[in-house]
Amino acid sequence: MFMIADSHIILFIFILLKHCYTLFEKTMKRRFILIFIIIVYGSTLSAQFIAPAPRIFTRQDSLRGSITRERAWWDLKFYHLDIRVNPADSTIYGSNTVTYKVLKSSDIMQIDLQEPLNIIKAEQNGKSLELKREGNVFRIKMAELQEQGRTYSLKLSYGGKPKISARPPWDGGIIWKKDKNGLSFIASACQGDGASLWWPCKDHMYDEPDSMLISVNVPSNLMDVSNGRLRSIVKQKNKTTTYNWFVSNPINNYGVNINIGDYVHFSEVFKGEKGNLDCDYYVLRDNLEKAREHFKQVPMMLAAFEHWFGPYPFYEDGYKLVEAPYLGMEHQSSITYGNGYANGYLGNDQSGSGWGNKFDFIIIHESGHEWFANSITYEDIADMWVHESFINYSENLYVEYHYGKEAGTEYALGTRRGIRNDRTVTGIYNVNFSGSGDMYPKGGNMLHTLRQIVNDDEKWRSILRGINEEFYHQVVKGSQIEDYLSKELGKDLKPFFDQYLRDVRIPVFEYFVKDGKLTFRWNNCVPGFNMPLKVYISGSEKNLEPVSRFSTIDAGVKNPVIIVDPDYYVGSLNMTGK
Ligand SMILES: [Zn+2]
Numbered sequence: 107m108f109m110i111a112d113s114h115i116i117l118f119i120f121i122l123l124k125h126c127y128t129l130f131e132k133t134m135k136r137r138f139i140l141i142f143i144i145i146v147y148g149s150t151l152s153a154q155f156i157a158p159a160p161r162i163f164t165r166q167d168s169l170r171g172s173i174t175r176e177r178a179w180w181d182l183k184f185y186h187l188d189i190r191v192n193p194a195d196s197t198i199y200g201s202n203t204v205t206y207k208v209l210k211s212s213d214i215m216q217i218d219l220q221e222p223l224n225i226i227k228a229e230q231n232g233k234s235l236e237l238k239r240e241g242n243v244f245r246i247k248m249a250e251l252q253e254q255g256r257t258y259s260l261k262l263s264y265g266g267k268p269k270i271s272a273r274p275p276w277d278g279g280i281i282w283k284k285d286k287n288g289l290s291f292i293a294s295a296c297q298g299d300g301a302s303l304w305w306p307c308k309d310h311m312y313d314e315p316d317s318m319l320i321s322v323n324v325p326s327n328l329m330d331v332s333n334g335r336l337r338s339i340v341k342q343k344n345k346t347t348t349y350n351w352f353v354s355n356p357i358n359n360y361g362v363n364i365n366i367g368d369y370v371h372f373s374e375v376f377k378g379e380k381g382n383l384d385c386d387y388y389v390l391r392d393n394l395e396k397a398r399e400h401f402k403q404v405p406m407m408l409a410a411f412e413h414w415f416g417p418y419p420f421y422e423d424g425y426k427l428v429e430a431p432y433l434g435m436e437h438q439s440s441i442t443y444g445n446g447y448a449n450g451y452l453g454n455d456q457s458g459s460g461w462g463n464k465f466d467f468i469i470i471h472e473s474g475h476e477w478f479a480n481s482i483t484y485e486d487i488a489d490m491w492v493h494e495s496f497i498n499y500s501e502n503l504y505v506e507y508h509y510g511k512e513a514g515t516e517y518a519l520g521t522r523r524g525i526r527n528d529r530t531v532t533g534i535y536n537v538n539f540s541g542s543g544d545m546y547p548k549g550g551n552m553l554h555t556l557r558q559i560v561n562d563d564e565k566w567r568s569i570l571r572g573i574n575e576e577f578y579h580q581v582v583k584g585s586q587i588e589d590y591l592s593k594e595l596g597k598d599l600k601p602f603f604d605q606y607l608r609d610v611r612i613p614v615f616e617y618f619v620k621d622g623k624l625t626f627r628w629n630n631c632v633p634g635f636n637m638p639l640k641v642y643i644s645g646s647e648k649n650l651e652p653v654s655r656f657s658t659i660d661a662g663v664k665n666p667v668i669i670v671d672p673d674y675y676v677g678s679l680n681m682t683g684k
Pocket residue numbers: 471472475493494497
């Protein structure tokens with residue numbers, strides 16, 4: 107809507123200007139006025155171009171991104187996804203049996219499945235149900251009364267050739283590749299696009315099944331690795347084998363995955379805060395020796411994150427690191443890995459500080475998501491910062507745990523080079539639209555800044571662990587995390603989060619010194635922005651409480667040198683230009 111209105115205004119102005127130009131073409135003075143109008147109007151247009159990227163949202167976006175009436179009446183309890191993956195023709199055929207409890211009696215259910223896949227049949231208690239398709243949404247007419255409080259099951263048979271991912275994991279879909287020995291190497295990745303890219307489900311993050319069984323049938327020379335624990339392997343007569351994986355915890359849609367290849371397996375036990383944690387590794391046959399050496403970073407990761415965030419959140423399902431034919435993704439209890447058995451992010455240090463070369467970015471970052479993404483999950487992708495800001499931040503906590511506080515800080519400050527301030531960190535709600543990529547480095551630095559305000563390392567760690575206790579295995583709104591932090595800090599952090607999550611500007615500490623007095627304020631900020639700030643006045647530490655009006659204090663020295671603590675992600679300006 108916004109875009110359409112805009113383009114009409116632009117067209118109207120253009121016609122108007124063209125008309126004016128023809129009318130006053132011969133008059134130099136008037137031509138000057140016209141050029142002036144074009145410059146002024148042009149500058150307002152360019153201002154719009156740096157605003158949050160507007161786009162036209164469709165009815166399909168709303169059906170995908172909101173809790174529709176056809177979703178709200180039933181509560182997911184259990185999925186049994188039972189599929190056959192056929193590398194010979196790149197197809198998936200099978201079924202998903204959905205078990206749910208009725209919250210409010212209704213007769214139309216929304217199930218999502220994206221084109222070109224198709225639901226072939228929906229059945230309940232042996233009765234075939236009527237299906238109506240609207241794009242990626244199926245409306246299923248229930249044949250029997252859905253009684254409030256009762257639990258029902260529904261079997262959805264489906265299949266076809268699912269979308270192929272062109273650029274995994276950023277572009278969702280199935281990846282069909284071959285390993286060096288010519289054997290199939292297949293995986294799924296679907297964050298953002300949604301799990302309904304490859305299986306029929308309630309494709310909204312607000313509702314998760316309490317547990318899930320994933321049965322994947324593959325040619326017998328291959329193996330499937332999915333989430334949770336391997337319950338059984340069943341050899342079929344047609345030279346195929348079915349792998350049954352059981353997840354005993356709630357799992358989000360995009361966390362569910364298949365990985366099919368010529369895998370070999372090794373394992374170890376990590377002695378963690380909740381006892382013995384089974385760590386299982388699945389890698390391509392040729393990479394076994396490399397993996398045995400390189401995956402020594404897993405216990406290092408677990409030790410660091412249990413220290414900062416509390417116990418690994420899925421002891422019952424174990425931890426797995428699974429080689430995949432793409433960079434990697436935080437699939438729950440089945441982290442996928444494709445970073446080439448080298449440190450850094452595809453060999454590069456994201457921070458430029460040198461510390462990013464001390465660890466494998468994918469092992470650390472994607473595994474960190476077990477805490478923020480898999481245990482604590484956003485309800486709406488507009489709040490994706492809950493996953494990515496905390497996990498960008500966790501990279502520096504990992505560095506700090508193993509190499510010291512100064513190293514962690516250097517890493518955090520180094521990642522600022524990736525901040526663009528192009529659009530807001532928060533996306534748009536109810537239409538499945540995420541915010542700026544700044545949710546990673548800017549979000550991480552927002553949390554690093556918050557730590558300075560707390561100014562007590564043990565308290566900060568207890569807050570991070572507290573979030574993981576309070577929201578353990580829950581789907582949350584970003585505002586719940588904001589409110590929790592406000593409560594723990596005993597300070598209304600709304601202006602702070604408005605600034606860093608919902609505004610693109612960096613707050614600027616403006617100051618000047620005159621006659622031994624320091625005058626300062628916050629500028630370039632949201633109304634009410636009042637973040638405390640640590641500065642050094644000729645080397646001595648001073649905590650200030652700037653607001654948007656000027657305050658003046660005695661600097662204590664005649665010609666003080668003012669340095670803002672670089673741990674705060676802010677700008678600073680000496681108003682006298684010195
Ligand atoms: Zn991430």
